[in-house]
Amino acid sequence: MDAPVNISQIAIWEKPVLCYEFSNRSCQQFVYPLETRILLYILFSVSSIVTIIGNLLVIITVIHFKQLHTPTNYLILSLAVADLLVGGVVMPPSMLRSIETCWYLGDLFCKIHSSLDVTLCTASILNLCIISLDRYYAICHPFQYHSKMTSLATLVMIIICWSVSAALGFGMIFMELNILGIEDFYYDNIDCDGGCFALLSPPVLIFAPSWIPMN
Template sequence: MDCEMNSSHAHAVEISPLCYDFINGSCPKFVYPLLLKVPLYLFFSSVVILTVLGNLFVILTIVHFKQLHMPTNYLVLSLAVTDLLLGGFVMPPSMLRSVETCWYLGPLFCKIHSSVDITLSTASIINLCFISIDRYYAVCQPLLYHSKITPLVTVIMISICWTVSAIVGFGIIFLELNILGIEKFYYENVECEGGCVLFSFHCSFHCSQ
């Protein structure tokens, strides 16, 4: 009987690998078969390369050609820089985490990665909002466009975009505002070695259902 229990326990360990085998509180790990892992890496890598090269081309084009130096294109340039950073900094570690199902880059870099992810995602949204405002004046009020959307106004828009995004991104993670009021639940039920999850009250509500 004891032999059967030990063998079943060993079998359970084999089918439930951990991110760190010799660390208490390690996250469970799902191991993709090699035939699936290789195509996943190829697909995600191609997305990263296309994202970086596409936005780099937009940046170089706007910077190089002086006839493109206008308020609208400055906003497009800001958006391209945002997406370039997303593709170059955020997406590769996310790819590694998605395929390996574990985070091997340490807790500090996890916080930095999550902060930059939120910052750039927020900046992308705000940039699109400012671009829509710019296009509204250009299409609906063309006579007022040049008096309303000046280079100074564009610089202010871009400054607001990046400042607000950085405050939101780094403030939420490093001040732990995303787990405010649910710290006990997070540290007892969610946090584990080898994990890097952007957790929030909304997530905890649905996880508990």
């Protein structure tokens, strides 16, 4: 015969787990089983380490060998730096947020992390666009390539790439342009203690779909 279960026990079992137990605005926490959390930490950590090591090798190779000091390889170097920072700076906090389902690093660092996420993802995409342009001139206009894609021109494009990316990333998050038009909905229904959400409003999704944070 099954043992009786009193109402107080049921209430305890059904009580949601909160990120901050003593906060009225706390987010709810989903607690993964211990085995699942360990497996996820291993998978995320391996992905981050592989990303860091792979891009670090590219950076060291391009910098060390003088014969690789070409405009094309400078662009590849810039792309590798962006991806290295994604693996070393963006992915670890994202791993903690995804597995623990709560953000315990504070609101300021949440904004910095989201800004870096958008900045580095945008930089990666823009670097790929510049590399495509470089390859286009190399293949379709080989006689004009060396006059147009000089080291100085490449440096200017890299500076513009990173400047635009940083302006978009930090400007959008810190000026709250990502929730433009849905501020009331965000603060009433989504914003809570222990959360770090990179929510994008419909206008942002329409005009800038390429720099949605990936982590």
